[in-house]
Amino acid sequence: MSKQNPQLDAQGNLKHFLTTEGLSRNLLTDILDQAEGFLGVAQQAVKKVPLCRGKVIANLFFETSTRTRTTFELAAKRLSADVLNLNISTSATAKGETLLDTLRNLEAMHVDMFVVRHATSGAAHFIAAHADPHVSVINAGDGRHAHPTQAMLDMFTIRRHKQDFSRLRVAIVGDIMHSRVARSQILALKTLGVPEVRVIAPSTLMPNGIEEAFGVHAYHDLREGVRDVDVIIMLRIQRERMNSSLLPSEHEYFRLFGLTEERLSTAQPDAIVMHPGPINRGVEMDSQVADGPRSVILEQVSNGIAVRMAVMSMCIGTQNLKSQPQGDVDG
Amino acid sequence: MSKQNPQLDAQGNLKHFLTTEGLSRNLLTDILDQAEGFLGVAQQAVKKVPLCRGKVIANLFFETSTRTRTTFELAAKRLSADVLNLNISTSATAKGETLLDTLRNLEAMHVDMFVVRHATSGAAHFIAAHADPHVSVINAGDGRHAHPTQAMLDMFTIRRHKQDFSRLRVAIVGDIMHSRVARSQILALKTLGVPEVRVIAPSTLMPNGIEEAFGVHAYHDLREGVRDVDVIIMLRIQRERMNSSLLPSEHEYFRLFGLTEERLSTAQPDAIVMHPGPINRGVEMDSQVADGPRSVILEQVSNGIAVRMAVMSMCIGTQNLKSQPQGDVDG
Amino acid sequence: MSKQNPQLDAQGNLKHFLTTEGLSRNLLTDILDQAEGFLGVAQQAVKKVPLCRGKVIANLFFETSTRTRTTFELAAKRLSADVLNLNISTSATAKGETLLDTLRNLEAMHVDMFVVRHATSGAAHFIAAHADPHVSVINAGDGRHAHPTQAMLDMFTIRRHKQDFSRLRVAIVGDIMHSRVARSQILALKTLGVPEVRVIAPSTLMPNGIEEAFGVHAYHDLREGVRDVDVIIMLRIQRERMNSSLLPSEHEYFRLFGLTEERLSTAQPDAIVMHPGPINRGVEMDSQVADGPRSVILEQVSNGIAVRMAVMSMCIGTQNLKSQPQGDVDG
Structure with missing residues (x-):
């Protein structure tokens, strides 16, 4: 393939998760396998693993969705990440700032991941294409395009x-x-x-x-x-x-x-x-x-948190769950 | 008594806290004694105990109340729990979802406790009666009924x-x-x-x-x-x-x-x-x-956090404060 | 000087940060030096230091500003503090409570710091002048006065x-x-x-x-x-x-x-x-x-978090960074 898949890094690992299109069966299966490992976290007394501790995950919801935002927020918290909930429509863009300026600012604050929902198809790809190399983008629904x-x-x-x-x-x-x-x-x-x-x-x-x-x-x-x-x-x-x-x-x-x-x-x-x-x-x-x-x-809802934990930790580069202790090592 | 008190589990321990009605003097005194133990947490350099670490407590406020929500949020954070603030009126129910579907979804996300405020008398009882056995419900004010x-x-x-x-x-x-x-x-x-x-x-x-x-x-x-x-x-x-x-x-x-x-x-x-x-x-x-x-x-305000910590940790089943270290074992 | 600078405690340490006026070159330089030490935190795998663990920092934004609030929230979280975001305009004051009653209540909840933004010049000074001795106030912009x-x-x-x-x-x-x-x-x-x-x-x-x-x-x-x-x-x-x-x-x-x-x-x-x-x-x-x-x-944005971490930790009295381990001692 002459053109690099925009979702993968140079080593072929998941960097962004924008669409199910163009990803291999191996990679999709890897997500499912990783999620299997996270399913047990919800059954632990302390429902947390320290995989993303000290990482900052920003929910950029240009379209309101309490349910989807909540599952991403819970997934991030179970990975021990810090979560910023940004209601973009009522803040910076209301002051006339461009979307790219908003992104640049969040990157300068050393945010590690953007979870994006937007009414326009292609918005998550656009953000991933313009994001700093240290940032991962997850598409939480863009227009009629992908979820x-x-x-x-x-x-x-x-x-x-x-x-x-x-x-x-x-x-x-x-x-x-x-x-x-x-x-x-x-x-x-x-x-x-x-x-x-x-x-x-x-x-x-x-x-x-x-x-x-x-x-x-x-x-x-x-x-x-x-x-x-x-x-x-x-x-x-x-x-x-x-x-x-x-x-x-x-x-x-x-x-x-x-x-x-x-x-x-x-x-x-x-x-x-x-x-x-x-x-x-x-x-x-x-x-x-x-x-x-x-x-x-209702199983879908429970599974959704495990799958989002898998995708988030894979994109953020801390997905090597098997070599990490899963218990309460945070405390 | 032929009918089990809906606030107690089979062993007679507090499971939900919906009303002061029908609870024994012993149980109310136990809440006050537990709260006494939590009063000192606010004086510690690190104002936290790890009793509810990894638990998820959702504030379901159908009626807005920043003050009450804030004291529950602080109590939860001092117990090291993760807190979800859900403004229900503007989210799922606006999409036509029933209250029970909203509850089922939050349960499927493995939320451990609902703190409920609602304009209708009996709302917290209704939610407790329909909640999954692993979930506790605390009434933060329902109509003219109880607080x-x-x-x-x-x-x-x-x-x-x-x-x-x-x-x-x-x-x-x-x-x-x-x-x-x-x-x-x-x-x-x-x-x-x-x-x-x-x-x-x-x-x-x-x-x-x-x-x-x-x-x-x-x-x-x-x-x-x-x-x-x-x-x-x-x-x-x-x-x-x-x-x-x-x-x-x-x-x-x-x-x-x-x-x-x-x-x-x-x-x-x-x-x-x-x-x-x-x-x-x-x-x-x-x-x-x-x-x-x-x-x-103003003492009432300070005491409110200690009492809410007591009730939350008792309902969530981690109330055995005396056998737990209280210091900075989280860090 | 017969009158104590309202921003300093009896030992001359920073207690509130309300204005750059009236502070010595030494103190401003100390803030810059402390910020230099925090700049590296954003480069760590775990972007956190435990300096303010168990402290509660309340964002009191009477004027909306997602960007400024976010940088303070991130600075507080990197110091491991708990953050309360209070949208004052839509809560207690809407119920007719006075500003001072709101403050007294937050103090009674053992909040350690208020980060204040207000449309009226002098609001942060007013709050600092009336705050309990255990509380610090940081001015996040008041009218035309100071930022x-x-x-x-x-x-x-x-x-x-x-x-x-x-x-x-x-x-x-x-x-x-x-x-x-x-x-x-x-x-x-x-x-x-x-x-x-x-x-x-x-x-x-x-x-x-x-x-x-x-x-x-x-x-x-x-x-x-x-x-x-x-x-x-x-x-x-x-x-x-x-x-x-x-x-x-x-x-x-x-x-x-x-x-x-x-x-x-x-x-x-x-x-x-x-x-x-x-x-x-x-x-x-x-x-x-x-x-x-x-x-x-964009460097200003990154630097803003380090400077706010410096000011917050200095005011809260845990600024002695040099004697504290900076790594992941929280985990």
């Missing part, structure tokens, strides 16, 4: 339940067109060797040419789409899109694409149901499914 | 000045009708054996039947009510209730129920004056009293 | 580049009239022995009698003012003052007082260019200068 830590926590959850990616049928259901989560999931599933990925959406929410572009199978009928699948990933519907020309009412959406016990019955008997949260109950699925035995939605 | 840590810091302050509860006359003055603080105080005072509790309020702010329901004496005249008492607890007047049908003007309220040096003179010569803060000077009392030699109002 | 940590980080940056203050010509350019930064800088430069301080401003933004009052030289022409200087300090223009009777348009301001490479050419060949940030590019200077080889603007 790679969400995708990797989903891969982690699938692997814990299904072990082997190479025999799975996975269906992703909902607003495929606008979903950065779906994009990142499809790319990760293909890289990890899932042979059959299906996307299920109303035609108004299905991108043209997605089958060729991503090697997936498109369905416009939920019942047909989930038949015999091992994993069903429901996407969150943005309520602001309802009652537009793209989407009918919530009631109508649920009637056609909402997951129920009855519709779930055509999937494999041990199929799992996933959702990135927060759930719109009665829109994407009914409560019987959300709280039922197939749902692994 | 038990405030009541216990008041008990602690009284005990430090008067030692023996069994000979005291205590007067509570103000909006008895709407006060969650008064309710929690009365229940704690009775449980701890105070023989004479008086409540003093305009008739519009005095609940019907309070004498029978709580075993207290009701007064509508401040001068008469504070005669010979050992402790005077002033309640905070909610200014938004002023100029309603319930309350006259601030000036008129002060004229009838405001505490002055002259009115205080009918109480015991060593009577103490308390207030949960923030004081409305010239409404509940004048500055001469607030800043005078009888006032223990 | 002493900004001035000291500027002195630190100058010393690192020019070593000897006693031969320098320093020019300060911009809204001299309203700038608390300029006031604090001029006083520090004079105390440290700079022989020639120039101030450059439109006549509407130049205080009457400044030459006599401060011993500086006033210029109304940028080109003339920067001739042969060693240091150029650009002030930030408050955009809200634009288009008023005091200031012409941004374009017109830049035409007359904006720094360009060409105008910079009359200064010493090794002159440095400073700015407190955030820069209004194309108003105070163009990007060629801001990002050019003379600019030390």
